[in-house]
């Protein structure tokens with residue numbers, strides 16, 4: 001897949017959005033320490049006027065043909081059974097279907113798991129061996145269970161205390177949920193920092209307001225930008241890409257100033273950027289976007305996947321030199337089966353130092 005460098009209007013730069021973690025911002029505005037200040041619910045001032053897009057429009061989701069064929073086969077079998085055995089078959093279908101539906105809509109979407117993943121990386125500087133990255137993706141605030149799962153994920157991060165925390169986009173599903181971002185994420189912290197990249201839903205609901213809300217928690221939203229991080233004398237270059245669906249993706253711009261051969265960790269909302277990440281020589285890519293497909297069955301896989309999430313859908317992949325991990329995300333439409341929400345602790349390992 002080629003990256004099209006689209007011309008997209010960027011939100012106006014925020015005063016002190018990056019680099020002023022404490023004290024006085026440029027223009028002499030004093031920043032409140034959000035951890036000491038009382039909880040402030042951010043009220044968006046201006047909604048970005050964008051064309052409304054519906055994520056469930058059929059042409060934005062790709063359905064699994066095996067699922068469709070199996071469903072048709074199941075329906076035909078059901079009709080045949082109904083004709084031959086009468087109401088008993090309908091009662092049996094109800095006895096199985098109703099509990100399954102309740103499980104998929106009420107139980108699994110509210111049962112997030114903490115996944116632990118070791119990535120074995122031949123290029124990892126020795127000093128970074130064992131460095132842990134906490135990954136939280138696709139909060140989709142506004143949907144049922146999203147806020148409670150996010151609270152759970154933040155609590156997991158506080159308990160696990162990874163060295164770095166990455167948030168890979170889709171903070172909201174509805175504009176009215178933007179005020180929930182700051183109160184939910186304000187307790188996230190890590191020695192190397194907490195960083196975020198935008199997702200397609202953040203653009204659809206108002207990227208400027210999402211960015212403002214994250215700024216309240218001192219979480220930089222990276223648009224084709226990088227940060228040089230240092231841990232025990234080893235260098236890690238964290239690179240955050242803009243969203244490919246509605247943003248303006250440019251790995252080249254993001255890598256300007258990064259020394260050739262440096263160890264790079266890429267945050268990109270959509271996992272299908274992995275082919276391009278490999279072409280640019282990224283060592284690791286962390287993504288979300290697909291939610292693992294929400295509904296999965298053995299042998300059939302996911303029912304459907306979104307645009308830019310068709311190739312790399314769930315878990316780990318190796319794409320050329322790039323180790324990719326795709327999170328199932330925290331929330332989304334509350335319908336999940338064999339695909340529970342997740343927060344992830346990723347441990348970077350030098351090749352041969354353990355791992356799965």
Ligand SMILES: [Fe+2]
Nearest residue numbers: 138170289290
């Ligand atoms: Fe998402």
